[in-house]
Amino acid sequence: GQNIDQPTEMTATEGAIVQINCTYQTSGFNGLFWYQQHAGEAPTFLSYNVLDGLEEKGRFSSFLSRSKGYSYLLLKELQMKDSASYLCAVREGISGGYNKLIFGAGTRLAVHP
Amino acid sequence: DVKVTQSSRYLVKRTGEKVFLECVQDMDHENMFWYRQDPGLGLRLIYFSYDVKMKEKGDIPEGYSVSREKKERFSLILESASTNQTSMYLCASKQQNIQYFGAGTRLSVL
Numbered sequence: 001g002q003n004i005d006q007p008t009e010m011t012a013t014e015g016a017i018v019q020i021n022c023t024y025q026t027s028g029f030n031g032l033f034w035y036q037q038h039a040g041e042a043p044t045f046l047s048y049n050v051l052d053g054l055e056e057k058g059r060f061s062s063f064l065s066r067s068k069g070y071s072y073l074l075l076k077e078l079q080m081k082d083s084a085s086y087l088c089a090v091r092e093g094i095s096g097g098y099n100k101l102i103f104g105a106g107t108r109l110a111v112h113p
Numbered sequence: 114d115v116k117v118t119q120s121s122r123y124l125v126k127r128t129g130e131k132v133f134l135e136c137v138q139d140m141d142h143e144n145m146f147w148y149r150q151d152p153g154l155g156l157r158l159i160y161f162s163y164d165v166k167m168k169e170k171g172d173i174p175e176g177y178s179v180s181r182e183k184k185e186r187f188s189l190i191l192e193s194a195s196t197n198q199t200s201m202y203l204c205a206s207k208q209q210n211i212q213y214f215g216a217g218t219r220l221s222v223l
Contacts, residue, residue, distance in 0.1 A: 004155070031210065042117070042203070042214040043156075087155070091210075100171070101212065103148075103155040 002026050004104035006088050011110045012078050020073045020107045022088035030099050034062050034073045035087040037106065043087055046073070075109075083111045115140055119204050119215040126222050132191040134218050136204030144207035145187040146171075147179065149200040150217070156203060162187055194222045 003025045012018040024032070031050040035043040049055055049064035049071065061074040075082055088104040120135040138145065144163050148156040148171075158171030162181040176198060180188040187206075191198055199222045205212040 008153075033211075035214075040216075042216045045211050045213070048210055089156075100158055100161075101156075103157075105153050105155040 002092075002102050004088055004090060004102055006086075006104045006107045008105070009108045009110070011112065012075075014078055014080060014111055014113050016078050017074065017076050018078060018109065020075070020086050020088075020109065022071045022073070022104060024069050024071070024088070024090045024102075024104075026090050026092050026102055028092050028099075029066060029090065031091040032062075032064055032071050033089040033091070033101065034060075034071075035089065037085045037087060039084075046086075078111050080111050080113070083109060085109070115206075115208070115213040117204055117206055117213050117215040119202075119218050121218050122216065124218060124220045126191075126194050126220065128195060128222060130191075130194050130222075132194050132220065132222075134189040134191075134202055134204075134220070136187045136189070136215055137185050138187075138206040138213075139185060140206065140208060140213075141184065142206035142208055142213075143184070145181065146205040146207070146212065147177075147187065147189045148203045148205065149173070150203055151200050159189065194220075196222050198222050 006022045034046040037043040047062035054063045059076045085106040087106045089101045117138045146161040147159045160179040162168045178190045202218045204215040
């Protein structure tokens with residue numbers, strides 16, 4: 001079956017580092033995405049991993065281990081504006097047909113002073 | 114800049130009404146999607162379209178239909194709205210690997 005797990009809520013302090021984990025079990029695998037969603041707004045693309053390892057983009061980094069079915073999003077030098085929900089999504093790799101995105105329920109991050 | 118526009122941010126409808134949710138993208142993308150987002154469940158795919166007049170069912174198509182008459186517009190239709198269709202509806206279009214989302218329509222069915 002399909003299952004994507006991430007923590008429901010996290011809190012962190014401004015200026016700190018936070019790691020949001022995501023584990024997945026899907027029928028196939030063809031890439032993992034992280035999106036940020038502020039309350040009442042559209043999800044916005046943060047990162048895409050298809051090979052094992054770390055992808056760094058400014059204050060945000062994303063890591064993938066395909067053998068472990070595991071990813072994390074690392075946010076450094078936290079700012080108040082980073083308070084948002086972070087969505088983990090896996091693209092299934094199915095031969096033929098459309099490779100759809102399966103989303104986790106999201107992790108709501110609260111950054112406090 | 115990528116832009117996906119949903120016509121309404123908030124809608125209130127009555128049970129049994131026919132409801133149209135509109136989505137427009139200005140990037141000439143072929144693939145467009147409709148999701149609903151409910152607390153604790155994440156985004157779930159209702160329908161998608163990979164070309165004009167083409168549509169495919171997602172994971173939860175029951176009670177919904179779609180229309181794609183022009184490339185830039187993808188409409189979600191609730192033939193007879195029910196209270197369990199109260200939700201946040203998100204439209205997206207796709208360029209290469211990345212889906213770009215609209216701001217969402219929060220629909221309440223009373």
